[in-house]
Amino acid sequence: MKTITGTELIALGYKPGKWFAEALAHINENNLSEDEMSIYLEQFRLPEPLPLHAEPTEFIINIRAEHESEVDNVEKVINTMNTLMKTPTLVAGAIMPDACPTGPEGHIPVGGVVVAKNAIHPGFHSADICCSVMLTDFGKANPKTVLDTAQAITHFGYGGRPRGEQMPMSDELMDAFRKNFFLNDEKLISTARSHMGTQGDGNHFLFIGISKNTGNTMLVTHHGSRAPGAVLYDKGMKVANRFRIELSPDTLKENAWIPFETEEGQKYWEALQLIRAWTKENHESIHNAVLQKLNIEKQDRYWNEHNFVFRDGDLFYHAKGATPLDDKFLPDITGPRLIPLNMAEPVLIVQGTTNGRNLGFAPHGAGRNYSRTFHKKSLAHKTVDEIFAEETQGLDIRFFSNEIDISELPSAYKSAKNVRTQIEEYGLCEVLDEVMPYGCIMAGDVQKSAPWRNKKKYRVRK
Template sequence: MEHKMNITGKEIIELGFKSAKWFPEAIEFINTNQLSKEEMINYLAQFKVEQIDLLTNPADFKINIKAKNELEDINVNSVVKSMEVLMKTPTIVNGAIMPDACPTGSSGTIPVGGIVVAKNAIHPGMHSADICCSVMLTDFGKADPKQVLDAAHSITHFGPGGRDRNTQFRFPMDLLAEIEASPFLNNQKCISAARSHLGTQGDGNHFLFVGTSKNTGNTMLITHHGSRGFGANLYSSGMKVAEKFRKEISPETLKQNAWIPFETEEGKNYWEALQIIRKWTKLNHEVLHDATLHTIGMQPENRFWNEHNFVFKDGDLFYHAKGATPLDAKFMPDITGPRLIPLNMAEPVLIVEGKTTENNLGFAPHGAGRNVSRTQHRKSKTGTVKDIFREETKGLDIRFFSKEIDITELPSAYKNAATVRNQMDEFGLGEVIDEVIPYGCIMAGDWQKNAPWKNKRRQDKRNRNNGRN
């Protein structure tokens, strides 16, 4: 009688399968039932994954942007070409670009100002590391704008890292329980960031803006920031999971466009983790607004918010908005008012409403966007930093938290605000119902200029040079 050897994972891999979590169960079944080679191949057929090719006919996308000059023409062409590559991704069924669109990476990467609709799939690369970047407005009634800005300045936190233990906000136990119940978020790195980054705004184009309503004259506080390190950690985990699926089911798909199938356990868990990140980010705005109100002894007259960098679900469709403001109420379960579109520190923040159309897919722009990179903009400016700053912020109370001016956040770094507003009208991308006229704002500024590690490097260099003399 012939003695059969037990098979191992090696034999299954030799048959063309990649190591997977179903291996132990399959090996046990094959060995327990002493399957012949033919029987084993027939049994393993159920685990064979059919690879998905790129779309031969790329999905359509709507272009809600027009170039007004040569610089804008270069920008628009780059965005359109990138979208044409992106729309070959097998999960994609629709898309659009907004007037604030600008490229963010290699060809095929979703641009800022892009909306991409996928069927039963979440693409972490399409919401990027700053998950749920969003804006919140609180109406301070007839409060003095300077008093509000001063109070907010004493409370907010810009720059890298988080708050030390002495200045951290109290963390809600119910939210902590949700985080600990999530397979994606229940780790020390995420929990630590969630605690220490609460009440922080980061850097880049994030801001704290104070202005007055054109309609009522009331003072408004508006904050702009995302989920900080808490969201960035989820993004990193999501990209790793999506990459595993990409290698297995669609290796032709670009790495940045890898996806997590929603019908999988990982997909459901990732979607739930995104909702927790959204809840945390909303709280991140609220603690700053509430602390400012408390400092000046006021109650809010109104408050509303919206994210503009997130994934929105409608049935089996997932709308990835990389810098696009949701107009359609179905995208916001806690909608309390109109939406907010900031342009630049010297322009009003637009308060908008609007209806879903075939062109806009239920979205509006999220801001003014850029025509050139920060580096290109910096190189294009002549004169001293202080002179440029004074010229572009005349009449406004503009503050940089690091006390170092960042000229790449001044108005000239962004697209022409009037052009964006005109194209909103032209393409039906929301109706402006009020404007918050700027009084002033706070941003991180060039916090790297005098960063401790840079100062240490400079001192080390001075010490070495002195040693040579």
């Protein structure tokens, strides 16, 4: 009988792949007839490419321009959602009052929630997987003492902690990483160990405030999964793009997905849960170290992600900066949820559930109307010290790098008042308490004094 080669398979309409060698060996070793070969090969036939939806899948708009400065932002958010919602997997969506675009049209905006059927879209959770907030109630502790202690313990900026200052990563979690296809990487695990107890840069913070209801001092941290999450995102996007090329080449690369029913989908979902566990442990390591240093027992603690993928049966809710309210999304969560606004505004403690407008989510913060660069240019007529003094009066605001970052000061964000008004107007959630600001720590302008900004000076210092 004639030996079948790859040329015959290509002639039958099959795209060359790793499976060719195994299939050819099976066909030739078993001397399959033409009909038998046709039946056997059908399992390898790719489905017809999925086209984009002709019209955007319907989504809910929970945002409106309160001021002329917000008009352009709202228009861009709606336009990007109109393009995004043509992605074949999407069945529902919503945008929150803090929404703002994050890239070219068609990319999911911050403040966006989209629901995909049997699909995980890495681009929809982005590199900052499981960006989240945790609150610990310190009782009647002095807020300045807590802030001073926390400053000596936490770590902001690029990279991880130096050797000798690292916080331990649990053995259980390291073992779980090693058993996962996406996370079984010793370099990644080493990075996860060094990044434990770190908060990164950008809009991440350590906030101290006083409960409006109880008068207790509260510590709130905001950060995500740091470099381990970024590495997982990069791996996930590469896998998703391979599926995109086969399943839906018309889909934007950033909107590619991993089918959940595939082996890759199952392993990626598992990896997301492990990165979530790492991030929670990261928050806890900082909070517990401050409690231990002050010899204080915590009164209460709760946390939630606002940048993650949540599952309900065969539906995957992708929240790009949106606070999950419905308990079905967070089976291990007890207590209310947290919505920080800006360093001069209270952190909102909220509760809620799924209703006709929110898909089970609320805003995650205040969002931005303008880019960081545009905001800095708009304040060029003032000195950094003048801006800082005006916007942080009465607050204890500290920057870990000792370089003020004006793109993180209150004026860089949308009006917190407007966001709160729209939360109430659209019935998104209920505010239970407010953590009134005392002070906070952020990374600061880590670019300003970065070694690569002055290579000559850096070389001399080395």
